[in-house]
Amino acid sequence: MSSQNNETDLLKSIDDVPELNKENVHIPNKEELLHKLNKMIKDGHSKLQIVTDFDHTLTRHTMDNGKSVLTSFGMFRECPSIPQDYKDEEIRLASIYKPIEVDPVMSIEEKTKHMIDWYQAAHKLLQGMKFPKQELMDIGYKMVECFRRGVQELILWSQRQQVPVLVFSAGLGESVLAALKAADFLLPHVKVISNFLAMDESDTIVGIKGEVIHTYNKNEAAIKDTEYFSLVRTRHNVLLMGDNIGDAGMAEGMDHCDVVLKIGFLGRNARPNLQNYLNKFDIVLVDEPTMDVPNAILKRLL
Numbered sequence: 263m264s265s266q267n268n269e270t271d272l273l274k275s276i277d278d279v280p281e282l283n284k285e286n287v288h289i290p291n292k293e294e295l296l297h298k299l300n301k302m303i304k305d306g307h308s309k310l311q312i313v314t315d316f317d318h319t320l321t322r323h324t325m326d327n328g329k330s331v332l333t334s335f336g337m338f339r340e341c342p343s344i345p346q347d348y349k350d351e352e353i354r355l356a357s358i359y360k361p362i363e364v365d366p367v368m369s370i371e372e373k374t375k376h377m378i379d380w381y382q383a384a385h386k387l388l389q390g391m392k393f394p395k396q397e398l399m400d401i402g403y404k405m406v407e408c409f410r411r412g413v414q415e416l417i418l419w420s421q422r423q424q425v426p427v428l429v430f431s432a433g434l435g436e437s438v439l440a441a442l443k444a445a446d447f448l449l450p451h452v453k454v455i456s457n458f459l460a461m462d463e464s465d466t467i468v469g470i471k472g473e474v475i476h477t478y479n480k481n482e483a484a485i486k487d488t489e490y491f492s493l494v495r496t497r498h499n500v501l502l503m504g505d506n507i508g509d510a511g512m513a514e515g516m517d518h519c520d521v522v523l524k525i526g527f528l529g530r531n532a533r534p535n536l537q538n539y540l541n542k543f544d545i546v547l548v549d550e551p552t553m554d555v556p557n558a559i560l561k562r563l564l
């Protein structure tokens with residue numbers, strides 16, 4: 263049976279979706295969003311794919327008590343057997359580059375240069391250490407509570423409807439896998455593209471596999487010629503979710519796509535960054551701890 267919807271299921275107005283009418287939900291172009299939503303509803307779930315960032319998108323920015331949520335690199339850093347000098351230098355680098363990553367004024371070109379410096383230094387720092395496989399899995403279990411509320415609903419919906427989900431992370435792939443596995447989100451329809459470690463036969467880290475994925479080059483370069491790309495050739499509508507301006511380009515390589523509906527989770531430096539996000543995303547959620555908006559859209563796709 264086709265999963266397409268009929269005309270009566272189409273939205274007449276954005277106001278038909280209560281979750282889109284909250285004060286922390288910002289929509290730069292309601293007409294364009296209505297068009298994208300109705301195209302996705304009309305085509306149904308059989309034409310949909312989901313492309314999502316991991317750090318601070320599937321996981322929250324902060325917990326209800328205000329505590330920052332570890333990034334996938336931060337998860338690795340928290341493993342007990344990791345030497346203190348690595349941890350100190352890792353934190354020092356992050357304290358320099360994280361503010362640059364979310365700087366509202368610096369150009370993306372300028373930020374990109376700094377991100378490349380960060381990633382090259384970070385990856386060099388990893389070399390020579392033993393991969394703490396079990397410790398990272400233990401940290402993964404602690405991350406289960408750090409997922410946004412509603413991620414489980416999104417994963418189970420996409421499993422039920424067999425909608426492919428790409429988790430596209432500029433973080434550390436092994437940590438992303440550990441957190442997804444711990445939460446039972448690493449199901450067959452969920453694929454991960456990220457920076458994975460290159461290790462020798464004794465599990466000593468020798469570097470990162472392939473090209474570096476940083477927050478401003480997450481685009482077709484990393485997706486083409488992958489198992490995921492062949493999986494989604496017939497799926498020309500994309501629900502894209504990210505927390506960084508650079509995430510808005512994650513589906514750029516999918517030339518066959520008609521509609522890319524982009525949801526931005528803005529949780530750092532929100533006020534000065536809002537206009538930048540409105541220029542890149544169809545929906546900007548400010549300080550939003552849940553997946554209520556994406557789930558409200560998906561449940562309309564029969």
Ligand SMILES: Nc1nc2c(ncn2[C@@H]2O[C@H](COP(=O)(O)O)[C@@H](O)[C@H]2O)c(=O)[nH]1
Nearest residue numbers: 315316317333335336356384430431432433
């Ligand atoms: N503590 C560190 N955080 C890092 C490092 N390199 C990147 N990052 C953060 O990870 C995410 C990127 O992952 P994504 O899943 O969101 O694409 C981003 O927020 C960076 O701040 C690092 O070396 N150390």
Ligand SMILES: [Mg+2]
Nearest residue numbers: 315317318505
């Ligand atoms: Mg992120």
